[in-house]
Every structure is written in structure tokens, then in C-alpha cells.
Amino acid sequence: MTSFQSTLGDGVAEELAQNQREISIAEFFEKNKHMLGFDSGARGLVTAVKEAVDNALDAAEEAGILPDIYVEIAENGDYYTLVVEDNGPGITKEQVPKVFGKLLYGSRFHSREQTRGQQGIGISAAVLYSQLTSGTPAKITSRTKGSDTAEYFELIIDTDTNEPEIQTAETTSWDRTHGTRIELEMEANMRARGQLHDYMEHTAVVNPHARLELREPNAHEKYERAENAGLPAETEEIRPHPHGVELGALIKMLGETDSHSVSGFLQEEFTRVGAKTADSILDAFRDNHFGREAAWQTPGAGDDVDVEAVVTDAISNKGAAATSAFAEHVERAFAERDRLSYTDLEAVVANVSDTVEGETGKSFGDTVQENVVDALWGVLAADENRTESLYPFVDEATTVQKGDAVVHGLAERIAEKFDEETPRARVTRGTLETFVERAAEMTADVEDATVGETARENVADAIWASMVRVEDDVPLVREIAGERDLARDLLDAMTRTDVMAPPTDCLAPITAELVEAGLRKEYDADFYASATRDADVHGGDPFIVEAGIAYGGELAAEGSVDLMRFANRVPLVYQRGACATTQVIKNIGWRNYGLDQPGGSGMPSGPCVVMIHVASTNVPFTSESKDALANVPAIEDEIELAVREAARDLKSYLKAQRSRQKRRQKQNVIADILPKMAHKVSEMTGREELVVDDSLARIMNNVLVERESEGDTARIVVENHSGQSADLDVTDIVTEEPTDLSDGTVVEMDGEWFVKWSPSVASGDDAVLSYTVPDGSEGGLTVKGVDDEKLTVNQ
Ligand SMILES: Nc1ncnc2c1ncn2[C@@H]1O[C@H](COP(=O)(O)OP(=O)(O)OP(=O)(O)O)[C@@H](O)[C@H]1O
Structure with missing residues (x-):
């Protein structure tokens, strides 16, 4: 910068312009290869494997083929040669040069489907890295399904133009019936061997349907396909979901759509938007764009407002009979409605005009109607009536005991904001919130009473809910596309409207x-x-x-x-x-x-x-x-x-686990102390020493399984001292053939007999399982169905 300043005069910009030119994407990534994961030889090799294997998996799955992928890394003097072969559908002769010799070329970038590849940059970046570090071209063989021959290419990327430069192109033969083989030479090392193996191993874990093989200078690993593992569920392409689209993207979509109406646009371009959801979005848009109209109370019987007189005053030259009929109808309509917004009032007056015209033959034109509306609006929107109209909402929304004067004051101050500046008493939610905010602040100053954040929100919520939605037509797509604020209102409406979650058939979770x-x-x-x-x-x-x-x-x-x-x-x-x-x-x-x-x-x-x-x-x-x-x-x-x-x-x-551990510790202590106590007691009392085997089970509330034999009879006694019933699997293994079984089954295996029972023993109950076996045959008991810590087996 300084050198230009010192050497150039007024023409700096022109001088700089001579050096300004477009940078090709390939040139950019040649300089910034770290961005693509090619920052070192060790890492570059892992990234190249990853890009090629991800593509191979994507391609095979897309073609409904169970992937079979072979990866070989061989040392080749100062360089490494990487070969990745797959059994995918292959790539057509026309596409091979672009896929491998052009950055940002691929089939996945524009599709909304779950694929490993996204950007169309991965494998061409590996080619770029290879040619940059070894100076050799990428060697690609591809055979498409159904073709007798394969196509072989040697190519590099012309970084100035980001176009493939084909050095060799020939038809050849290949023993695979279909698939793609990539051979890249690159400056690399095996320092990232750990990451390479992690990548392959973890790929195998989440792709049990794939068969992978890795041969590298120090190892040869095969990751076999899991038995019966089928292809992941096929994914469907979907349209974007209305939640989470960004403003720029929405404006672009509005600009490109063929739809004229917003409803059509929403239903056409987004997933999960039908006519009903589109209507809800439009309603939310109307709230944002037009705001809502406050609905003021109609005068009741107790109010000293003479509606008939107001109407009569507003009408001239229509004759006494028609005028009085008009006034009566209006009064009746008022009696039927608690509250009216400006639009409601217009509708009432128009309605009455029609009715009276039908009855009297007198027509009431626009000007007369407008006069009547103005006069009646004067009644509805009178200061006092606005306050009275808002009072119930403020009262209901301020739960904390605020004196009536405070509530009334707050209602009055909010009501004051609906002045001439807000024709038709129409405001957006944001404006209403500022009204409440400012009124609350004034109330704090004047009445010395705080109206907290939550109370303010509640008041705004209650008033907003009482206001009437404006049913005007929403602007057309082309108008919204051309005005950022309108697009923002639409985006906000889309985000705030409940829309069913997107379909998941575009995704293939592992499960x-x-x-x-x-x-x-x-x-x-x-x-x-x-x-x-x-x-x-x-x-x-x-x-x-x-x-x-x-x-x-x-x-x-x-x-x-x-x-x-x-x-x-x-x-x-x-x-x-x-x-x-x-x-x-x-x-x-x-x-x-x-x-x-x-x-x-x-x-x-x-x-x-x-x-x-x-x-x-x-x-x-x-x-x-x-x-x-x-x-x-x-x-x-x-x-x-x-x-x-x-x-x-x-x-x-x-x-x-911790409670089992505690129990085990306790059990160990008791098991240790109990025989010692029995021994001591026997010593002191001179009586025969007690057998304490069963006592432990009783103290610990365990299930006790005990094997006793008497002559030829073996008995297994199950005592359930626990608080729950126990469903056990009890197996006794004996070396002589057992007979006279109580229930149970016997299976012989290699000269051993497995005697099995599955007793259910209620809490506090016991069960006796027995059989006969020639004298001297010892059993081997195993018991399942109860945690080890809650089981005592004596045999
Ligand atoms: N082994 C292959 N078999 C069939 N088609 C392939 C194979 N490898 C790549 N392709 C095709 O070439 C395109 C470009 O691949 P590339 O790796 O450059 O980008 P990508 O996988 O789409 O995205 P990413 O840059 O995120 O990896 C792919 O989208 C796919 O259509």
C-alpha cells in the first residue's frame, strides 16, 4: 500500500485495476487447501480416502447396490499412491472429466436429501492436492452398469479455468462389472494412521451394510458386511420446510416462483404446507403487516348515550320514516354486539343500509354511510369508552393486587395512545406493546406503582387477543419479493405458525x-x-x-x-x-x-x-x-x-450398580461376622454351634437356594426372603442320570445331565425341587433370574 502511495499519483485506482482479475475457484483452493482438509501430507491422505469412500458409499446406495469398497495405500518412493475402488454404478464417459477435474461440480448440492457429499468439491479437491504435490495426473477407471467396457482417463485440473485437462482417454477392460477406480499419487505420510483407521472402523460401525477393505503399508483390515444388513432406507428429496428459511433465501424463492398468490407460493414451494397451514400463515402475516383493530364496547342500556339520536343527526334528506328505521336497526345491531371494531362498524352500517333500502325503498349511498360510521365511531372511540373497553383486560391481566385507581389509570393511559395517530384504532402487536410500555412507565411515575415485565406482557396479550384481525387482501408474491419489510413480515409469520414437522423419508437415521x-x-x-x-x-x-x-x-x-x-x-x-x-x-x-x-x-x-x-x-x-x-x-x-x-x-x-455395590459390601461384612458370632455364642453357652448359612439370606432379604441330599434324593430348596416374587432358572448338573424329577427337564450332554427348573416363588414363600440320583452324585448349581447381590446359594 505504502509503495503505491509513494510511487503513484492520481491514477492509483486505474493502476490497481490493471491487477484486478477474477480468481478461479480452483486457484483459490490451490492456495487454501487447508480449508478442504488438505493442510498436511498426513491429513491430506486421510481426507482423500474419506472423500473417495464417502462418494463410493453414496453412489452405491443411490443405485441400490450393497457397497463393496477397496482402499489401498502404497509407498512409492517419496510419494504415496492411493487407490479407491468401488462397485457403484460407475460414472458415464462424459461426466468423469467434470466430476474429477472441476471443483464445485456434483449432483448433491441442489438436492434436499441426506447424502454424505454436499458440495461437489471433495473428490476434485483430492485430485487438485495430488497434482499439486506429486505433479502427476489422476487416473480414473469407470465402468457403468451394463457396459462391456470401461473408460480410462488421466487428467488434471486446469487451475486457471477450473476445467479438466484430459491427458489420456481410452476404452479399456476391467474385471469389475461396474464401479469406479481412482488412483492418486501424493506427497504424504502415515502419521495420521490412527485417524485413518478410526475413519474406516467407525464407517464400518455405522454402515453395517457395507464391506470395506483397507490395505496400507503396515496393516490389512477387512470390515465384513454384517449378516442380513440391508441398504439404509431409501431417502426422498424434499422441498424446504417453512421454519428456519433465511430472509435472503425467501426473497430469492419469491423472485423465482411461478406462483402469483402467497398462498400458492407457500403450498407450492414448501413441504408440509397445505391450504389450511397457508391460511394460518396468511393470518399471521396480516397481523404483522396490517395490525389488528381495537374493538370498543357498544353502549349498554345503563349508558346515557342515545344511539338513535346520533344516527338521526348524521342522516339528512332521507325522510323521517327511513331515518328512524335506520336508527332503530343500528340500535338493535348494537344491542346484539358487545364490541365493535372500525371494520365491524362499517359492516353493520352497510348491512343496515341494505335492510332499510329493502324495507323503505330509500337508498343510503357511500357518503351517508360514511357520515353514520363517523358519528358512531365518535361514540365508540370516545375517551371514556376506550378506557372502559380496555379496563377489563388490564384488570384481568394484572394479578397482583394493584389498587383500582392504578388499574384504571393504566387502562386510561393505554386508551389515550389510540388517538388520531391510529386511524381505525389499528395497530401492530409491536406498537401495542410500546403503548403498554409507555403507559406502564407513566403509571409508575404518577401513581408510584410498578407494573412489572410479566404484567405488561399479560396486558398486551389480553388486549391483542381482544382485537380484530384485518381481513384485507395480502399483497401478491411479486410485491413481497420487491420489498424487504414485507418479506420479513412473511418470514416472521412462517416461523410463528405451527407447521407439522418435516417428513423424515428424506433422512436415513442409523436408528x-x-x-x-x-x-x-x-x-x-x-x-x-x-x-x-x-x-x-x-x-x-x-x-x-x-x-x-x-x-x-x-x-x-x-x-x-x-x-x-x-x-x-x-x-x-x-x-x-x-x-x-x-x-x-x-x-x-x-x-x-x-x-x-x-x-x-x-x-x-x-x-x-x-x-x-x-x-x-x-x-x-x-x-x-x-x-x-x-x-x-x-x-x-x-x-x-x-x-x-x-x-x-x-x-x-x-x-x-451403586446400590448393588453397597449391598455387596454389607453382605460381605455380615458374612464375615456371622460365623464368628455363632462361634462365640457357642463358646459362651456351651451349646452346639449354630449353622448360619441360611441366616445371611434372611438378614439380607435374599433369595436362598440350597442343595441338600439324603440318600438317593437330591433336594433344592428355594426360600424367597425378598420383598418381590422371584422367577428363577435353576440348573443342576450331575454326572449320573437323574430320575423321579419334580417338574423340570433333563438334557444329556457329553455324559453330563442338565436338570432344569423355572420356579416362580412369591415373596415369603418357598419351593422344593427334587430328583433321584444314585448315591454319591454331586450336583453343580447355577441360578439365574435374581441379581447376584440378592441371591445366596448354598451347595
Ligand atoms: N465413486 C463414484 N461413483 C459415482 N459417482 C461419483 C463417485 N464419486 C463422485 N461421484 C459423483 O461426482 C460428484 C462430485 O463428487 P465430489 O466428491 O466432488 O462432491 P460431493 O460428494 O457431491 O460433495 P462433497 O464436496 O461434499 O464431497 C458427486 O456428487 C457424484 O455425483
């Missing part, structure tokens, strides 16, 4: 069952829980959040809880700290759920894994490299609710 199964497959834990939330909307796009928790078992007890993040079934392996999921987890009070959380906030610790999956037709990432979820409040709320749902199950589990 709570598979989330849990995935965790079981990955982690050997004691406890698993999962939750899938209902769909919600952000920015017009529906989304679903799922969460899973695994706890205990082989999970490392030391250190922070492990967080696994997924978006549209793609594992996120970088930028954990910047991810909305991490922030939500840190903000939850985990001590509440039984986990340690040093300092009461931040990442909890313990032998636990938390998994979060966000599925959406448009996942908001913090950057193009799609590493971390952005802070979108609607999504953060759902993440929190999903995690809390799963965490509640964890809490119950941990609570039960």
Missing part, C-alpha cells in the same frame, strides 16, 4: 437399535443406551439427532470420556474441540448422571463412550473440510436432548 449394536460391536462394555430424536428443522432443512452411550467393561477408566461424532453416517475425526457436539457434551452437568466431571463442567471422565449422529439434508459444518458441526442452536438443543435421554438410562444403571 437407536443400530446405534447400540454399533457400540456393542466396537466396545466391550457393561452397559449400552441409545436414543433417536424426532425430526426437527434448521434453515429449512430437516435433521435428526441420535445418541448412544457405552459404559464400563473394558473401557479405559482413566481420562476423559471418548466422543464419537458422525454426520450423515460419516465419522468426523478432526477438529473435535471446534465441534458443536463437543461443546454440548461439555455443557451438560454429568455429575447429575453419575459421571465424574472435574470442576462440574467440561468433558466428563470415566469408562464411557458417547456417540452422536446428526443426519440432515444439509449438515452445517464449520468449514468445507466437513470436520466439525457448526453452532446451530436448533441442532445443539436436539443433541443435548438426545444425549440426556441416553444419559438418563446410564444414571439409572449407575444408581442400581
Whole structure:
């Protein structure tokens, strides 16, 4: 800047203009490859694998093919060669160059459907990174389904034009019947091996229908397809949902639609908007745009207002009979209505005109009608009547005992605001709120009585509810498109109107069952829980959040809880700290759920894994490299609710576990002390030592299962000392064939007999299970159906 200033005179702008030119998108990302996840050799390799595998999964699923994907990374001197092969539908000869040789070219950007790919930039960015670091072209082979031959290309991206530069194009043969093979050479290293394996492993967890294979210099992993795993539910493309569309997007849609009426536009362009919902949105729009009209009380019998006289005064030259008939009809109409707005009043007068004309043959033109309306409005909108009209609402909405003078004063001050500045007493909700606000402040000054925030809101609510909606025609689409304030009113109406949640057939959540199964497959834990939330909307796009928790078992007890993040079934392996999921987890009070959380906030610790999956037709990432979820409040709320749902199950589990632990400790102490006491008592009394085996069960309110044998008879006695009935599975294994069974079944296996009973024993009851077996045969008892801590087995 300084150099220009010192060397150039007046023509700086012209001089600068010579250097100003368009920057191609490819040039931009060549310089800013970190934005796409290609910031280092280690990371670049993982990102390239991720982009190619995500595409392969998307393409195969879209074509209804169970994905079979092979990834190979080989060292090649100073470089690495990456090969990714899939069995997808293949890419046509015409499309291959654009898909791989042009940034921002793809099939997913404009579609509202849940796919891994979103921007049309991933795989071409990998090609760009490869050509930049190794100087070699990308080698692509693709065979489309049904074709006998494959097409082979070698190409690079011309960064000046962002167009493919084809170096080789030939028809070839390929042993796969259909699919795509990508070969990229790049400067890379295997320092991110951990992330690479995490990506593959976690991809396998949430895509059990896919078969994946990874061969790299130090490892060869195969992730087999889970038995019977079918393709995820097919997703449907949807239109945007009215909740969460942004103003700019709405204005663009208004500008592009073929609809003329707003109702047609809403029903045509948005999902879940039928005629009824469109009407509700239009009503809300009318409130925003036109406001509502206050409805003032009609004079009652006790009021000394002579309506007939007012009407008679306002009408001239219509003859006494017609004038008096008119006045009588108006008076009758007033008697039938408690309150009237300006529009209501116009309708009453028009109605009466018609009636009287029918009766008397005298017509009452617009001017006469206007005069009558003016005169009657003078009565309705008189200062005192406005105050009286508002008084009941103010009184009802101010619950705290405010003296009548204060309530009356407040009503009067609000009423005063409806002056000549508000013709037809028509105001928007916002204006009404300022009326109440200012009246409350004045009341505070004059009456020395505070009208708090809630009371003000209540008063505004009550008055607003009593006001009458203006049924004027709403402007046409083209008028709204051309005026930002109108578009904002419409957007607000869309947001505030209840609209059914979007259809979820555009989304393919993993489902709570598979989330849990995935965790079981990955982690050997004691406890698993999962939750899938209902769909919600952000920015017009529906989304679903799922969460899973695994706890205990082989999970490392030391250190922070492990967080696994997924978006549209793609594992996120970088930028954990910047991810909305991490922030939500840190903000939850985990001590509440039984986990340690040093300092009461931040990442909890313990032998636990938390998994979060966000599925959406448009996942908001913090950057193009799609590493971390952005802070979108609607999504953060759902993440929190999903995690809390799963965490509640964890809490119950941990609570039960702790109480079992306590019980076990108590039992151990008693088991230790009881024989010693029996021994001591026998010593002191000189009587035979008591057998205390059963006493422990009685003291601890346990279920006692005891095996006794007498001659050939073996007896298993079940005593239920607990407070609940017990459904048990009792198995005794003996080495001689048992006979004379009391109920039960016997199965022989390798010279051993399994004797099984399933007794139900009520609280306080007992049951005896027996059989005969030749002398000397010892049994081996196992009992199921009662927690270990609540069971005493003596054999
Ligand atoms: N293996 C493949 N088989 C079939 N079609 C593919 C394959 N890879 C890419 N495509 C097509 O090429 C397009 C561009 O892919 P690319 O990775 O550049 O972007 P994307 O996947 O759409 O979005 P993102 O930039 O978010 O990854 C895809 O939208 C898809 O239509």
C-alpha cells in the first residue's frame, strides 16, 4: 500500500485495476487447501480416502447396490499412491472429466436429501492436492452398469479455468462389472494412521451394510458386511420446510416462483404446507403487516348515550320514516354486539343500509354511510369508552393486587395512545406493546406503582387477543419479493405458525437399535443406551439427532470420556474441540448422571463412550473440510436432548450398580461376622454351634437356594426372603442320570445331565425341587433370574 502511495499519483485506482482479475475457484483452493482438509501430507491422505469412500458409499446406495469398497495405500518412493475402488454404478464417459477435474461440480448440492457429499468439491479437491504435490495426473477407471467396457482417463485440473485437462482417454477392460477406480499419487505420510483407521472402523460401525477393505503399508483390515444388513432406507428429496428459511433465501424463492398468490407460493414451494397451514400463515402475516383493530364496547342500556339520536343527526334528506328505521336497526345491531371494531362498524352500517333500502325503498349511498360510521365511531372511540373497553383486560391481566385507581389509570393511559395517530384504532402487536410500555412507565411515575415485565406482557396479550384481525387482501408474491419489510413480515409469520414437522423419508437415521449394536460391536462394555430424536428443522432443512452411550467393561477408566461424532453416517475425526457436539457434551452437568466431571463442567471422565449422529439434508459444518458441526442452536438443543435421554438410562444403571455395590459390601461384612458370632455364642453357652448359612439370606432379604441330599434324593430348596416374587432358572448338573424329577427337564450332554427348573416363588414363600440320583452324585448349581447381590446359594 505504502509503495503505491509513494510511487503513484492520481491514477492509483486505474493502476490497481490493471491487477484486478477474477480468481478461479480452483486457484483459490490451490492456495487454501487447508480449508478442504488438505493442510498436511498426513491429513491430506486421510481426507482423500474419506472423500473417495464417502462418494463410493453414496453412489452405491443411490443405485441400490450393497457397497463393496477397496482402499489401498502404497509407498512409492517419496510419494504415496492411493487407490479407491468401488462397485457403484460407475460414472458415464462424459461426466468423469467434470466430476474429477472441476471443483464445485456434483449432483448433491441442489438436492434436499441426506447424502454424505454436499458440495461437489471433495473428490476434485483430492485430485487438485495430488497434482499439486506429486505433479502427476489422476487416473480414473469407470465402468457403468451394463457396459462391456470401461473408460480410462488421466487428467488434471486446469487451475486457471477450473476445467479438466484430459491427458489420456481410452476404452479399456476391467474385471469389475461396474464401479469406479481412482488412483492418486501424493506427497504424504502415515502419521495420521490412527485417524485413518478410526475413519474406516467407525464407517464400518455405522454402515453395517457395507464391506470395506483397507490395505496400507503396515496393516490389512477387512470390515465384513454384517449378516442380513440391508441398504439404509431409501431417502426422498424434499422441498424446504417453512421454519428456519433465511430472509435472503425467501426473497430469492419469491423472485423465482411461478406462483402469483402467497398462498400458492407457500403450498407450492414448501413441504408440509397445505391450504389450511397457508391460511394460518396468511393470518399471521396480516397481523404483522396490517395490525389488528381495537374493538370498543357498544353502549349498554345503563349508558346515557342515545344511539338513535346520533344516527338521526348524521342522516339528512332521507325522510323521517327511513331515518328512524335506520336508527332503530343500528340500535338493535348494537344491542346484539358487545364490541365493535372500525371494520365491524362499517359492516353493520352497510348491512343496515341494505335492510332499510329493502324495507323503505330509500337508498343510503357511500357518503351517508360514511357520515353514520363517523358519528358512531365518535361514540365508540370516545375517551371514556376506550378506557372502559380496555379496563377489563388490564384488570384481568394484572394479578397482583394493584389498587383500582392504578388499574384504571393504566387502562386510561393505554386508551389515550389510540388517538388520531391510529386511524381505525389499528395497530401492530409491536406498537401495542410500546403503548403498554409507555403507559406502564407513566403509571409508575404518577401513581408510584410498578407494573412489572410479566404484567405488561399479560396486558398486551389480553388486549391483542381482544382485537380484530384485518381481513384485507395480502399483497401478491411479486410485491413481497420487491420489498424487504414485507418479506420479513412473511418470514416472521412462517416461523410463528405451527407447521407439522418435516417428513423424515428424506433422512436415513442409523436408528437407536443400530446405534447400540454399533457400540456393542466396537466396545466391550457393561452397559449400552441409545436414543433417536424426532425430526426437527434448521434453515429449512430437516435433521435428526441420535445418541448412544457405552459404559464400563473394558473401557479405559482413566481420562476423559471418548466422543464419537458422525454426520450423515460419516465419522468426523478432526477438529473435535471446534465441534458443536463437543461443546454440548461439555455443557451438560454429568455429575447429575453419575459421571465424574472435574470442576462440574467440561468433558466428563470415566469408562464411557458417547456417540452422536446428526443426519440432515444439509449438515452445517464449520468449514468445507466437513470436520466439525457448526453452532446451530436448533441442532445443539436436539443433541443435548438426545444425549440426556441416553444419559438418563446410564444414571439409572449407575444408581442400581451403586446400590448393588453397597449391598455387596454389607453382605460381605455380615458374612464375615456371622460365623464368628455363632462361634462365640457357642463358646459362651456351651451349646452346639449354630449353622448360619441360611441366616445371611434372611438378614439380607435374599433369595436362598440350597442343595441338600439324603440318600438317593437330591433336594433344592428355594426360600424367597425378598420383598418381590422371584422367577428363577435353576440348573443342576450331575454326572449320573437323574430320575423321579419334580417338574423340570433333563438334557444329556457329553455324559453330563442338565436338570432344569423355572420356579416362580412369591415373596415369603418357598419351593422344593427334587430328583433321584444314585448315591454319591454331586450336583453343580447355577441360578439365574435374581441379581447376584440378592441371591445366596448354598451347595
Ligand atoms: N465413486 C463414484 N461413483 C459415482 N459417482 C461419483 C463417485 N464419486 C463422485 N461421484 C459423483 O461426482 C460428484 C462430485 O463428487 P465430489 O466428491 O466432488 O462432491 P460431493 O460428494 O457431491 O460433495 P462433497 O464436496 O461434499 O464431497 C458427486 O456428487 C457424484 O455425483
